[in-house]
Amino acid sequence: MKYISTRGSAPALDFEGVTLAGLASDGGLYVPESWPQFSESEIADMAGLSYVELAVRVMTPFVEGSLTPEELRDLCTRAYGRFSHQAVTPLVQLDQQQWVLELFHGPTLAFKDVALQLLGRLFEHFLAKSDDHLTIVGATSGDTGSAAIDAVAGRERIDIFMLHPKGRVSDVQRRQMTTVRAPNVHNLAIDGSFDDAQAMVKRMFNDPAMAASHGGRFRISAVNSINWARLMAQVVYYFAAALQLGAPARKVAFSVPTGNFGDVFAGYVAAKMGLPVERLIVATNVNDILHRALTSGDYSTGTVTPTAAPSMDIQVSSNFERLLFDLGGRDGVAMAQQMGSFEASKAMQLTNSQRDGAASLLTSARVDQAQMAQAMGWAAECCGQTLDPHTAIGLHAARSARLDPSTPVVTLATAHPAKFPDAVERATGARPDLPRRVGDLFERSEAMVDLPGEYDAVAEFVSKRATPSS
């Protein structure tokens, strides 16, 4: 499989290349040259497979040329062996129509583990093959950092430097990062906001002095959801849920709590591959740039309002570019222009073909704090199911979507409620317990380095401790 950039001018790469590169060199995002297709009978044949076997079937076409099915199976077996539920992503029924797909049984209690546990092993596999070394630098407001650190802790060929805004992530989220004690893990508590930390990471990626350090043998990469391999891993659970609910004979709808548009884009990919998806509901909180874009074509940034669902508190959704590229006839030149003007003015209008194409599969909803709490209360009362704030936003959108009652609607449960105990307690009166497997989180000792919110100090810290590539 070859991958091309949404902005048309970066070289096409194979799966190994896009996994290690992350972002394309023209500023675009990599997408497969064409969508692999499964026939109805091929999908019917997937019913009853274990999660790992299903993952191998769904992902094999994407990794062709870079991994054999046996190598892929081995990586998936080890990645999904870390999950605490045998089904990896179990499906729970709430009422006649509503279902919840629990994606939070991985080591750090958020759906990001599904992709990052695999990505950590993919990095290791490809780096061993080329006898190389990689430095991962990222900024996190919580979930990505802990999932990425868990995925690469102790791996010899990878160093990870994770910046978080000091004092502005929850205790659970911070401890999930700082109690991982491995020599290749560096937690940096930065004075400033998440946006400040993120800006430093972006600058580091474009810093010629950084690139020249260690005699130019400094290979830096990202783990946010611009990395194609993450999206690919997420396509699998759309198949898993739909197959259990009667696909391919029956269509299924999904409601997805959305931030950077990675998770819901994986659902779009599943539909492109032949999975019968009735609707994808893009659920946003009051930070509703995607809802505005999908209802009126207006994609313009505002200021971020902090909410109880912090992973959805975003200004722009990076992966939306992948959707716009695919819907706009895959015209890289036009996309480079559209995104260039968006980056300059912080606003753009979707074209008619982008709007019509999106409307044929995607619906959106904007869910406020009161509606989120109401959905959390409903799930607790009706079905004894405790939801985290992100999932509750998805469920509210699912129940308001007025789909045909015969269509099952699956809300993706993106985090374990114990990651957000205060918000859950406010809405339901009950405080969720941390699962036993992470129960000693508050007894373990923490390690992190405090750094000022100054680029030079952070860059020097990273450069001094990073291992050069070979």
Ligand SMILES: *Cc1c(COP(=O)(O)O)cnc(C)c1O
């Ligand atoms: C990251 C995250 C999201 C948003 O997912 P995207 O792929 O960025 O749209 C939603 N909920 C939780 C709990 C998350 O950690």
